[in-house]
Amino acid sequence: MKISRFTPDELSAAFGIDMAAVPGIGPGAGWGRVAPGGRSEAHQHDETEIFVIVRGTGELLVDGERTPARPGTVAMFEPFETHVIENTGTEELLFFDLYWRDSARAAAAAAAAPADRRRFGKRPVFVFSTPPTPNGDLHLGHLSGPYLGADVFTRFQRMNGVEAWHLTGSDDHQSYVADRAQRDGRTPAQTAAHFSAEIAATLALMDIRPDQYTVTQADTDYPDGLRSFFSRLVASGAVNKRATPALFDASTGDYLHEVVVSGGCPGCGEPTGGNICEECGEPNLCTDLTDPRSQRSGEPPRRAAADRYCLPLHEFQATVAAHHRLGRVPARLRELAHRVFTRPLLELPLTHPAHWGVSPRESDAKGQVIWVWPEMAYGFLHGIEALGRTLNRGWRAKAPQQAWKIVHFFGYDNSFYHSLLYPVLYKLAFPGWEPDIDYHVNEFYLLEHQKFSTSRRHAIWGKDILSTDSVDAVRFFLARTRPEGRRTNFDPTAYETLLSDTLIGTWQRWLNGLGSRIDEHHDRRAPDTGVWTPEHTAFLDRLAVRLTAITRSLGQDGFSLNRAATELDGIVEDTVAFADRERALAGLGPWQDETRTALALELAAARLLARCAAPIMPRFGRRLSAALGLPDTADWPGGVELLPAGTKVTLTDTVFFLGGDDKESADV
Template sequence: MAKEKVLVTSALPYANGPIHLGHLSGAYLPADIYVRYKRLNGDDVIYICGSDEHGVPITISADKEKVSPKVIIDRYHEQNKKAFERFGMSFDNYSRTSLPIHHETAREFFLNFYKRGLLIEKKSLQFYDEKAKMFLPDRYVEGTCPKCGNEQARSDECEVCGSLYDPSELINPVSKVSGERPVLKETSHWYFPLGKYQPALEKFIDEMNQKYGWKENVLQYCRGWFKDGLKDRAITRDLDWGIKVPIEGADGKVIYVWFEAVLGYISSTKEYSQKVNQPDLWKKYWQDENTKYIAFIGKDNIVFHTIIFPAILMAWNEGNQDKYCLPQNVPANEFLNFEGKKFSKSRGWGIDVDEFLDLFPADPLRYCLAANLPENRDTDFYWKEFQLRNNSELADILGNFINRTFTFVFKHFDGKVPPLGKLEKIDDEMLKTIESYPKKISDLFEHYKIKDGVNELMNLAREGNKYFNDTEPWKTLKSDKERCGTTLNICLQTIYTLAELCSPVLPFSSEKLFKMLNARPVEWPLCGKPQLEVGHQLNQAEILFPKIEDEKIEAQINKLGSTSQTEAKKEELITYDDFMKVQLKVAEVIEAEKVKKSEKLLRLKVKLENEERQVVAGIAKSYNPEDLVGKKVVIVANLQPAKLMGLESKGMILAVETENGGLNVLTVPENVNNGTRVK
């Protein structure tokens, strides 16, 4: 495979809180594994990240603590940077968007667009707190959603039903700064003409997908935005914290974080170039058409990296000679939950990376997360599963194979690689197996199937154990020592290959394993071939993966007990009469379609006995619409109507949650009449 020039970025985390395990599974661990693999493959790789240090969440945190935003960003930037280092992240540069070099980069883009007449100045109404004497960002206003009645909706968007609306439509708005009712006041902002770039963006994404195979969840998200039509987006905000708008008459305005944060990838690369005393090095990656740019993100950042950032770069490219490369792929992951529920800082549900690494080493966590990445659907972290993967896979499969081989070699061959004798069929097959794995895993990593690649890594360890058992060196030691040596030589060659294949996933353990082998890595494609010469002296082995005792895991599970018990107390028992009020009826699905801009919802039209009604159900991740048409399902027929994503839902579909987090809709035989009561 030809060597590539690869630029890799991971989403910039907000510097207003600690990194937790969900963050790692989304944007960071998959990227780190990919980057480490590409480096071993001999590719020219640079890996860029940093803290996103502007935006309203940071000012809210600062207001709560009654400190300046700088106190917040300094604290969490350093905390998260160290947590990433402890976890083994191999960033070439981890920057900050509060640095002068980032402000300069963002102002350069803004002024370029402004001077070219690309930006549009518009007047609009925005909430203003007369007591605090300030315009209020969306997150500083709370009220009742005009669509679904959610009483904690933002000024222009409801997180419950997903509706977008004009701030003037918000019911009973309240300022989170003063607690007073804000007024709508006219202000002016500059807008980026995002809609202008929709045709180019659709063509770009279609071409990239045809060439490189984008993930379906990413494509569906983009198609939803395109279907609604891209619109002009404000590029400025009335705030004190952020990058000041660099033109006259813009006092009290900053460049909106959605526009400038993604430029942090460019400014971070510039900072790296300065650190290595090659000021123009960043251009080698960002302004070369041969660069392969891959952006690793979580699904909540899809729009920014597939639509907004590419549009910004397109806008620059059409007016400048020095053109930026656009992402070749954006392999966004779904969400990782914690013990069946979403990570929640406010409820104390979850665990931060630093907390975890105070209890356990990084590599078992890396392995557990990598083997369960939410690549195509949400997944869960469970303490028991973490223990099981460490003990049953890392310790009993990989660790056991390494330990039994080293023990045999040191006890019976003076710790030196034994010579190869006459090869039998089983030996030839094992050598071919070893040689096949680097390419097998490489093919998966190249297509961002990190989880599958990690599972194949463990499969090679299984193959090694099977070969050890089938060749029975404990027997051939007595009957044919040369045959025994052949077995152990091939086992050591397998361990060498495993040491390299493990390196992207288990970097700390791989380093220890190479030290035990008294060897160094070679380029990835060569590691499947025998590398250890006969007579090569090994170093003493150590236990790479100690088993985790039940008591240690039970202690962590018990910590969750208080939260679980608190929630359990809220669950009130109901009477038989209460239950009998619920009308469960059979309904036939006659129409089904996906709800635009929603990954979870389907709009169904169902037929009861003498009526048809619309039901919105959160089952889109488990069913295609066509799978449901014609099915007889059970619905709650007398549920008060509700609005979801602006659609009225008159009923609820009954479904069973599966072990992997999916949903199985309850169905009834086709001969049951529509409208039949279920009791």
């Protein structure tokens, strides 16, 4: 027998609380102590872990859900569950900790269905695509990134029974809007309204219809809500008005930031505009640009002090690190945070002298507006409240709930704001809220190996390529080539080749041919299976492997449209190869039972393709389901299913994709 007793002197800091190991009893073991008001860091690991509460009271926070903890409570955490223990009482909270590695259990947890992986359960899931700047319409670079990603993610989660909503809007108060308005001879409000409507129309052409689309300048509740949020930041004591260095046009005296100033990035040295570098993702203060130039006069600016509300962001490294331990934060974003916090000082202005935007309610902020990027942090909460009114839910921007799950899709050039600045602002405005946020970031999509650019008019616009006949092909091509983890290039010739050779020449040819064989041998009805061969069972298993791969590719941890699109094409490639091999027995009487099984398995593959393609290619999924005599199901498949014998099949003449020379329109 081995005896161990709790000894406070053996405790040392670990995971944000006090821990002491208990060696020699088999599994890993230890004592944990949490001081009143204290809490552990949010963390997850591959071990299975058990807490036994011995003394004190508190709460266990697991993937956003709180559970009371008191003496006698025994809690087991599965591998990879994000968990926190918090002391809500007046005396220390003491618990005994057991943990061990179970490779099979960890593998099962990692491979669990994505809807179960983080146990979304009944939590509301708010999926945000970065609100676009209404200084132009959307091009394929925009569409391939946040908007397609958020749309597919939301569709997939809903198919898995999750309450998920897609939210976005138009970021009306950007300085880029005012700059475009000046060039076009319009007011900023007119420019924003015009392009906001164009953007919404382009999203609809892409079959992206957000559940909430907030037009910031047109929402009458928005300005006061934003002002209240900003006043919370000021009331925290961390955001104060102070005189800090700024740039001004040497000729006109205009204040310079963002689009109206350029120079070399102080971080990577690449050319950049004011306030953020698109290459390395680091912020700048404009005054630290190398060889700055005013975009108004082309001259070097003069330097002078400007009174602005500023945030000493350099003081909040620990806040950002704690936030990054809670949700899905790609290494690219954590590395960016490391670079930013190597700076000794980063006094970040949160207001700027300007006329276009929302002015704070603070009396000493005359002539200033709230910078649009901190504004966006509030805008996300406002969008949730607006959606809540539509759904008759009691969500409030001024009272964010711990149960909320937020998922952000954005381009890498917005990484600093989303993953560093906003967590700090939320902590200051709502100290008791720990936002549970997953981040999905894309790189730049290139055209002719240069960045798509609204301002330079270097783009293929969504409206130039999207139609009811092309939308699924465009969505599939963008899913397959979008810039995940690396920059990729849109090639119009490659798109046309994929459409003609893959979608029409392979997918549609197989489906129409399958229909012809069903017509000829089974009177347009799905056959029942007959005799199974080892090749049949191997093919069924191969389809199951494809289903698992697609499921993981669309889930919240391993989300990748590149992989999902590849796996969809893999279903067709596997099936075409299988059909080619099995066709050798077609028409041979002694093997008719085996031939029936092969045809039934091809129909099972078509059924699987219809359901798995639905998040990426919704029209194709509906059309294929209809041709298979199936309803437009809203559920994600739990396995490979045979088409019920006797089901009427109309694959032969169904047009799924149209080439550039086709004049007819497929039924929707």
